[in-house]
Amino acid sequence: MAQDHAALPTKATDITPVPVRSGIDLTINGESFRHTGDPDMPLLWYLRDVLQLNGTKYGGEHGKGGADLVLVDGKATSAIGIPMSKLGGKHIVTVEGLADTKGNLHPLQQAFIDEDAIGCGYCTPGWLMASMDLLNRIKNPSDNDIDTLPNLCRCGCQTRVRQAIKRAVAAMKQGAKA
Amino acid sequence: MSGTVRLSRRRFLQVMAGTAGALIVGIGAADASTPPVPSDMLGDALSELGAYVRVDADGSVLIGARDPETGTGVATSLTRIIADEMDADWQRVRVIPLGLGVADDNGKPRWLYGQQVGGTGNSIPRAWRDLRSAGALARRLLLQAAAQQLGVAAERLRTEKGTVIAPDGRRLSYGSLAAAAAKITPTPQPIVLKAPDHYSLIGQSAGDVDAREIVTGQTPYALDQHFGDMVVAVLSHCPWPDGELTGLDSSAALAIKGVMKVVELKPDPKLPPGETVIAPAVAVIAKTTWAALQGRRALKLAWKPGASGTESSAALEQQATGLLNSDAAPTTRVRDDGDIDKAKRKAARRVEAVYYQPWLAHATAEPMNCLVRLDKTSATLYVPTQSPRQAWTVVQRLTGLAPDQIDIRVPRVGGGYGRRLDHDYVAEAVLLAKEVDKPLQLFWPRDEDLSHDFYRSGCVHKLNAIVDAKRNIIAWNQRMASASALTGRGVSSDHLWTSEVGANQLPAGLVPNYRSDWFSVASSLPRGPHRGMPDVANAFVVGSFLDEIAHGLKEDPLLTHLRLIGEPRLIPLQGGGAIDTARLANVLKLVTDRISWKDWLHSVNGLGIACWYMDGAYVAHAIEVSMQGEKLTIDRVVCAVDVGRVINPMGLEGQVAGATLDALSTALNLAITVKDGKVQQSNWKDYPLASMAQLPRSVEVITVPGEGDPAGASFLAMPTAAPALANAVFRVSAVRVRRLPLMKELLRLL
Numbered sequence: 001m002a003q004d005h006a007a008l009p010t011k012a013t014d015i016t017p018v019p020v021r022s023g024i025d026l027t028i029n030g031e032s033f034r035h036t037g038d039p040d041m042p043l044l045w046y047l048r049d050v051l052q053l054n055g056t057k058y059g060g061e062h063g064k065g066g067a068d069l070v071l072v073d074g075k076a077t078s079a080i081g082i083p084m085s086k087l088g089g090k091h092i093v094t095v096e097g098l099a100d101t102k103g104n105l106h107p108l109q110q111a112f113i114d115e116d117a118i119g120c121g122y123c124t125p126g127w128l129m130a131s132m133d134l135l136n137r138i139k140n141p142s143d144n145d146i147d148t149l150p151n152l153c154r155c156g157c158q159t160r161v162r163q164a165i166k167r168a169v170a171a172m173k174q175g176a177k178a
Numbered sequence: 179m180s181g182t183v184r185l186s187r188r189r190f191l192q193v194m195a196g197t198a199g200a201l202i203v204g205i206g207a208a209d210a211s212t213p214p215v216p217s218d219m220l221g222d223a224l225s226e227l228g229a230y231v232r233v234d235a236d237g238s239v240l241i242g243a244r245d246p247e248t249g250t251g252v253a254t255s256l257t258r259i260i261a262d263e264m265d266a267d268w269q270r271v272r273v274i275p276l277g278l279g280v281a282d283d284n285g286k287p288r289w290l291y292g293q294q295v296g297g298t299g300n301s302i303p304r305a306w307r308d309l310r311s312a313g314a315l316a317r318r319l320l321l322q323a324a325a326q327q328l329g330v331a332a333e334r335l336r337t338e339k340g341t342v343i344a345p346d347g348r349r350l351s352y353g354s355l356a357a358a359a360a361k362i363t364p365t366p367q368p369i370v371l372k373a374p375d376h377y378s379l380i381g382q383s384a385g386d387v388d389a390r391e392i393v394t395g396q397t398p399y400a401l402d403q404h405f406g407d408m409v410v411a412v413l414s415h416c417p418w419p420d421g422e423l424t425g426l427d428s429s430a431a432l433a434i435k436g437v438m439k440v441v442e443l444k445p446d447p448k449l450p451p452g453e454t455v456i457a458p459a460v461a462v463i464a465k466t467t468w469a470a471l472q473g474r475r476a477l478k479l480a481w482k483p484g485a486s487g488t489e490s491s492a493a494l495e496q497q498a499t500g501l502l503n504s505d506a507a508p509t510t511r512v513r514d515d516g517d518i519d520k521a522k523r524k525a526a527r528r529v530e531a532v533y534y535q536p537w538l539a540h541a542t543a544e545p546m547n548c549l550v551r552l553d554k555t556s557a558t559l560y561v562p563t564q565s566p567r568q569a570w571t572v573v574q575r576l577t578g579l580a581p582d583q584i585d586i587r588v589p590r591v592g593g594g595y596g597r598r599l600d601h602d603y604v605a606e607a608v609l610l611a612k613e614v615d616k617p618l619q620l621f622w623p624r625d626e627d628l629s630h631d632f633y634r635s636g637c638v639h640k641l642n643a644i645v646d647a648k649r650n651i652i653a654w655n656q657r658m659a660s661a662s663a664l665t666g667r668g669v670s671s672d673h674l675w676t677s678e679v680g681a682n683q684l685p686a687g688l689v690p691n692y693r694s695d696w697f698s699v700a701s702s703l704p705r706g707p708h709r710g711m712p713d714v715a716n717a718f719v720v721g722s723f724l725d726e727i728a729h730g731l732k733e734d735p736l737l738t739h740l741r742l743i744g745e746p747r748l749i750p751l752q753g754g755g756a757i758d759t760a761r762l763a764n765v766l767k768l769v770t771d772r773i774s775w776k777d778w779l780h781s782v783n784g785l786g787i788a789c790w791y792m793d794g795a796y797v798a799h800a801i802e803v804s805m806q807g808e809k810l811t812i813d814r815v816v817c818a819v820d821v822g823r824v825i826n827p828m829g830l831e832g833q834v835a836g837a838t839l840d841a842l843s844t845a846l847n848l849a850i851t852v853k854d855g856k857v858q859q860s861n862w863k864d865y866p867l868a869s870m871a872q873l874p875r876s877v878e879v880i881t882v883p884g885e886g887d888p889a890g891a892s893f894l895a896m897p898t899a900a901p902a903l904a905n906a907v908f909r910v911s912a913v914r915v916r917r918l919p920l921m922k923e924l925l926r927l928l
Contacts, residue, residue, distance in 0.1 A: 038468065042468070045466065045467050048402075049410075049466050053395070054395070054399075054402035056395070057399075057401075057592075058401065058621075060624035060862055061625065062861055064863060094395065095393075095395035096394065098394070099394055105390075105393065105394070109393040109394065112393045113389040113390060113393060116385050116386060116389070116828050116829070116832050118249075118386050118388075118389055118393075119249040119593070120248055120249025120542075120590070120593045120594075121249065121388060121392040121592070122399060122544045122593060123592075124392050124393060125393075125395050128393060146870065147869075147870050147871035148871070150869070151870070153543070153839075153867070154541055154542065154543055154593050154843075154867060155249045155543075155593060155836045156836035156837060156840040156843070157832075159835050159839065159873070159875065159877050162875060
């Protein structure tokens with residue numbers, strides 16, 4: 001009967017070193033991943049096609065519109081505009097990673113629900129990521145700061161997003177005091 | 179056990195026992211001869227019977243949302259209508275989107291859930307007519323079951339939040355009654371609906387039922403769906419819908435890793451637009467989206483224009499103005515009240531203006547896509563559609579499958595605005611899936627989406643009004659030229675106007691001598707339904723022109739409006755119904771009070787108003803703007819709506835604010851232009867939806883409490899936003915914008 005497994009090497013010299021499989025190591029929502037495919041592939045398709053993390057949306061080829069925003073080392077970045085080759089060692093957060101591991105929503109997510117800052121909902125993840133980036137930079141953003149959000153929304157959720165950001169700021173202040 | 183209660187000749191309620199002691203109530207739509215389907219045919223949660231309500235033994239309630247959710251809130255509001263009528267505990271209600279309900283009726287489709295159309299402003303009015311009864315019957319059966327168990331007459335029991343309560347305080351949960359209720363054969367006594375003072379959910383605010391899933395990225399849109407072993411197709415369309423492919427070199431595309439096949443597609447000229455491929459196309463089928471996109475980029479394509487190769491925006495506009503300025507008879511005289519010529523004798527003042535509005539795209543957030551799995555006996559599709567029935571028609575024609583072998587699933591849709599009433603992309607997906615023996619997802623990149631649309635036609639309006647010595651508008655002559663959205667869609671030539679202009683639109687009925695003419699513009703550009711059509715384009719013109727008349731009279735435009743609207747009365751509409759002038763005046767009064775209209779004359783900012791009537795609902799906007807140099811700021815927006823009974827105030831407010839911003843964004847910035855027959859816009863830079871900074875920081879929404887049957891509201895706030903804006907801009911800048919998009923024209927004229 002044929003052996004299914006090769007016999008264990010008996011001498012050190014019998015071991016043929018297997019080359020380390022090279023790839024791009026990155027962290028997404030706290031988990032480690034290694035991408036071994038095309039380094040030119042934009043992050044968006046890695047998230048959607050490979051990992052099936054579908055919260056990050058396709059908005060357009062140029063990333064304008066903001067539906068595909070993710071946080072790369074805390075900074076809002078267009079996922080279609082950045083190839084995997086630039087992401088080695090980076091920490092990426094997508095909309096799926098905003099809530100904590102127990103499923104408790106981030107105050108910003110809760111504020112979007114409370115203010116009904118949702119139209120069709122397709123661009124909402126992008127608004128959340130842009131707003132996270134804003135709050136990472138500015139704890140108490142003014143209306144002018146909020147005006148700098150790059151996102152587009154055909155359903156017209158902008159005024160409700162503005163309210164949601166303000167509500168989140170208030171909730172986070174409360175949370176910090178408690 | 180199962181039974182039926184007839185609602186009308188063609189509709190009946192169906193009661194069934196589900197698995198594990200559940201009660202299911204659905205609405206069937208069928209001929210009287212159709213026997214009730216036995217309960218053992220029922221599958222799990224939702225059957226083929228159109229089961230809208232399922233009460234489970236654990237007390238949870240599952241409600242099916244029949245109309246596609248495109249962001250108009252129907253998944254929330256429709257289910258709350260049912261839940262209220264049955265006194266369900268909203269905290270225990272789960273909502274699931276229903277796919278297309280279709281049965282095989284001797285080879286013909288029988289539609290199980292009715293129309294199933296979303297985003298056309300009609301879901302709530304339709305639901306109000308039939309969905310309440312499903313909830314009421316469920317409640318009646320639960321009460322009857324409780325009466326048996328408690329030994330108390332059903333009339334003496336009451337219900338509250340998923341519980342039946344006896345006069346002595348004993349309580350039975352719906353869950354504990356579901357199995358017994360499902361065994362009751364409903365008696366044919368008429369369904370009694372709740373009195374409005376007993377509503378517990380209707381009239382109360384609720385957030386979107388999908389909100390938590392949306393903010394956590396868990397809501398699957400069609401583009402997020404997968405089948406195992408699925409392949410992805412992207413395509414390049416010919417720039418001209420009537421053009422043809424003259425050269426194709428796919429070698430470089432096929433050399434890309436993962437690319438499997440390159441396929442040519444052609445429209446079927448015998449089919450109406452929206453049921454076939456929108457333009458000749460070459461598709462790249464690949465194992466991944468990334469490979470398909472690279473393959474598309476590597477295609478070497480040569481296209482030849484058809485007759486449309488000579489079209490341009492300028493030529494289309496010339497054609498329109500030529501028609502309006504000629505003595506030619508209109509394509510259709512839409513309305514002709516009184517005698518315009520006689521009115522001329524009483525003229526103290528004549529006003530004339532010409533307005534130009536551009537072609538528009540739909541620009542849905544989620545681009546066109548479709549996932550399809552085909553085999554010899556079935557087709558399963560995830561379709562982002564506003565009309566699953568129409569999608570079914572396209573699939574059936576291309577596959578020849580039996581009606582119930584086609585399973586159309588409709589997850590939440592990333593925006594519709596009328597684009598998804600057409601199903602060219604479904605035809606493409608099915609044709610491509612036939613080329614490979616695998617499930618296939620078709621995906622349109624943004625440039626395809628913007629440059630191959632069923633556009634809203636541009637239009638030119640020429641208006642003449644006559645004002646008498648008492649400042650009354652005694653004659654209104656409105657001439658409009660546009661390319662009908664209905665051309666080629668099986669509509670007779672004398673009805674092509676109906677997509678372009680309304681026979682009842684204001685100020686018809688308010689001006690004694692009123693004429694509305696429509697002239698047909700010829701164009702090869704694909705056209706189709708568009709959000710708020712035809713009201714949006716016409717309200718801009720009417721609202722602007724009224725302001726021009728007021729300016730000519732040197733009076734407050736609010737006075738001009740109120741004089742036109744006149745005494746409280748009902749103005750009969752052609753085709754039935756009436757406009758209540760008191761409700762129209764009221765929304766105008768509400769917005770002007772809120773925005774401090776009395777400052778109108780002296781304000782350094784510009785104030786503008788407009789009002790409109792649409793399908794049983796009333797709307798007015800008051801807008802305040804300021805300008806610093808060339809920078810226009812929209813400082814304040816107030817919108818009042820009267821839709822009759824409000825189902826979900828927060829949902830309504832969101833729709834009104836959203837539609838206002840969409841209308842402002844469109845009026846400020848957007849235009850599709852054509853040169854040599856080619857659409858020139860292909861990305862968000864060319865078709866710039868307004869940014870956060872360009873839009874107002876809030877929209878103040880005033881809702882008139884009403885008791886009449888609810889009207890649709892998803893685009894109610896669209897028509898008046900643009901004219902109120904243009905009128906405000908006129909006050910602050912003295913520039914009358916008669917051509918959209920507004921910003922471009924304003925900067926040209928400043």
